[in-house]
Amino acid sequence: MKILVCIKQVPQKDAPLKLNEAGTWIREDVPYEVNEPDAYALEEALQQKEKHGGEVVVITVGPPRSQQVLREALAKGADRAIHLADDSFVTLDAVSTARAIAVAIEGQSFDMIFTGLQSDDYGFAQTGVLLAELLGWPHATIIIGIEKTESGLRLKRELEAGQYQWMDMPLPCVLTIQSGINKLRYATLMGIKQARNKPLQQLTRTHLEGKLGTNLQTIERLYVPTKQKTTEMLQGSPTEIAKKLVDILRNELRVI
């Protein structure tokens, strides 16, 4: 099985975010990390390779800083990496991101492409599905289980409200992976060492000349959302707050 895993670098969950001057995005000087479902997608690819053999290739589209997510993936066991590197790539919409990935892997015959089900920052939830359309491959979304069969794959799709569905899928295909599909591994010291010698291909904007579309959407403004409720914020020392909470639990809510 030859598997491509698409990995996006996103701002760290706990990072305090500030608006940029244009009010269209956040300021870039924040710590970054791997988009959470993409970590599960990588782990799934590594486990599939361990079971069935093959190759795991990781790819990211983003500025130089995003090379870090590829390094981490190589350290965890990916065989090689492709970096479509340019500062301007952050403003590509999901279609152009998918186009960029499609161009980068032209002529390499993958059996499966994994993406996360959505990004933690923009949350578009489209890149993988769009890539499938560009390649003319079948796809399935929000996958929580993958088994190889004789004719292709048997997939477990997560549906809403605790429901699931099995489905049979031929190869090649694109799957968008849900968090929780497996247990994540950590990179070992040995893995980190070996990663230094693994191939990391760099592609620049010139490789994509004329192959990306224009954004069909415009972010007019970004802002902090207005509150729906009035929240009573409790202040004081921990003990004072504890006392206030107990007073509320006892006298207002009558639960104790």
Add this chain to the structure above:
Amino acid sequence: MPETILVLAEQQQSKLNRVSLETVAAAQAIAKETGWQVEIAVLGHDIAAIEEELAAKKAAKVYAIESPQLAAYTSDAYVHVLKEFLAGRQPKLVLMPHTYQVRDFAPRLALALGKTVIPDAVGYKYENGKLLFTRQMFQGKFAADVSFSDAGPLWMATFQNAAFRGDAAEVGTAPVETLQVTVPDGVIRVQPHEIFREARQAVDLSQSEAIVAVGRGIKEQKNLAMAEELAKLLGGDIAASRPICDAGWLPLDRQVGSSGQTIAPKLYIALGISGAIQHIVGMKGSRTIIAINKDAEAPIFEIADIGVVANLFDIVPPLMEEMKKVKAGAY
């Protein structure tokens, strides 16, 4: 002829997904401001009851697109059928609920038509003749107003669950047009099987009056004991956000949210939960929400009744102390 807003209603196993009515209400609201008209389409097989229900809404028309090959949902068949239907009708705007099914086919459908989908909007604005869709970003920390860069037709957008009230959809009588379609052999490449639930859930959180829910802020599995003790003091149950269940620290039946349980207890205490929308939809009906989070900007505070900005490990131990004192009748 006025421009058309087409609502794609969703059905599964010949049952209307109620969230479709929220999308109808949204379309009606936009139509009121823009002067456009609303039409509704539904795909499936054996869906007469659904057609009837939709026809009782205020709309210019209901399209029932029928085929035995649409009995079970596949993205392949949906994209094939809808591409042809939309290319022929050219509605200005196509609105859909942001369900798992729509997430599965809509991006592909849009690209096949050379268009784009603005996903997961929580509302819209109509400003100086410009239609903007508001969506949450960075897990709810920011909102963005997004517009289409082209002039249409075939703008497409999806609305998040509960962004509009389904019972606010205006009633009326809409004519139904049935379209029998066929999906050529070879279009459907996947084979979907039955929809199922995992073995019966061991706990039914919906019966609980008080829930102490933990999120990633709980840091380590061993710290769950503290939250469990707090739940016990309240006579309630422990629950969790998805990452806690993903990590296997608690079983899946403790998960609250769009892919877990939906609950509305008297009291919901959120410990170290950021308040992502997929979590919020599962608990926002709670009578009183108390949130303890170290980040003053965490979106959970937007829906909390009582908020504490602090390290939960500083607050929960003295809170339990005080509760024990009260219970022992010390005051």
